[in-house]
Amino acid sequence: MEKEQWISLAGLKARGWTPKLIETFLGQPERTAPNPHYRSAPPMRLWLLKSVIKVEETPAFQAALAQARKRQEGAKKGTERKRTLTLEMARSLPLHIEKMPPNKLLRAAQNHYLERNGEWIELKPWNEPDPLRDRLCVNYLRHQASEYDDHLETLKGKVGISKAYLLLWERIVQAIEETYPELGAEAWRQYRERARQS
Numbered sequence: 001m002e003k004e005q006w007i008s009l010a011g012l013k014a015r016g017w018t019p020k021l022i023e024t025f026l027g028q029p030e031r032t033a034p035n036p037h038y039r040s041a042p043p044m045r046l047w048l049l050k051s052v053i054k055v056e057e058t059p060a061f062q063a064a065l066a067q068a069r070k071r072q073e074g075a076k077k078g079t080e081r082k083r084t085l086t087l088e089m090a091r092s093l094p095l096h097i098e099k100m101p102p103n104k105l106l107r108a109a110q111n112h113y114l115e116r117n118g119e120w121i122e123l124k125p126w127n128e129p130d131p132l133r134d135r136l137c138v139n140y141l142r143h144q145a146s147e148y149d150d151h152l153e154t155l156k157g158k159v160g161i162s163k164a165y166l167l168l169w170e171r172i173v174q175a176i177e178e179t180y181p182e183l184g185a186e187a188w189r190q191y192r193e194r195a196r197q198s
Contacts, residue, residue, distance in 0.1 A: 005049040006031070012052065018068045025055045025064070083160030090155060090164035095171055097179040098145035102126050105180075106133065109140040126182070134186035141176050141183070148172050166195055 007015075009029075012022060029045035036044075055061050100108070106123060113136055114120050124130035142148050148168065155164050173191045177184030 006033075006046040007049045007052055008044050008046055012047065015052075015056070016065055016069070018072075021061070021064055021068060025061055026052065079159055082158070083163075086155060086158040086160040086164045087167060089158075090151075090167040091171075093147070093151045093154065093168070095147060095151075095168075095175050097141055097172075097175045099179050100145075105137055105140070108144070109133070109136040112136070112140045112144055131186070134183055135190070137180075138176060138183050138187045138190060141180070142169075142172050142187075146172060146175065162198055166191075166198060169194060 009022075012026075017026075026047055030048050030051070031046050032043040033046055034043055035041035056065075103126075106126070110121060110123060121132075121136075123133035123136065151168055152165070155161055155168070158164070169191055173184075173187040176187040
């Protein structure tokens with residue numbers, strides 16, 4: 001006697017079944033079994049494979065499956081369209097970096113650090129190398145001397161936000177480098193570090 005073969009919900013989805021198709025053509029599972037990977041997980045729902053194949057061969061199922069795939073394709077195109085629009089928005093939002101004398105920028109960065117961390121930090125003058133000074137100045141310019149944070153709010157929740165976020169950051173780095181060439185290296189370092197994490 002041939003052993004009965006069973007198919008799980010994951011197996012059905014791999015064959016193109018959607019929740020609506022399962023509900024319409026199969027209904028409740030014919031049996032359940034303990035989850036083989038996690039004891040605490042809900043039991044696996046199982047359908048008899050030969051019953052599934054029999055349903056798949058019917059014209060009614062074939063027509064419904066074609067409609068489901070058409071809807072999925074439409075949804076996919078819609079998502080891609082939204083992702084493109086989000087990137088276009090990140091590419092076109094206006095960005096300006098406030099230009100100020102170097103020592104004024106230094107004080108502004110120190111005050112920004114004080115507000116955020118509750119302590120005053122001494123930074124070296126511009127004629128001496130100071131990675132911390134450069135980092136704090138770039139942070140200040142990105143968050144306080146441009147429209148960057150406002151634009152993040154505008155993009156929040158939109159499809160494709162991660163790529164749009166990086167694109168916006170790249171634009172702000174270019175603007176910082178153009179306005180403050182001495183901070184270009186640090187601005188790009190921060191961007192590359194963030195890009196690696198994405």
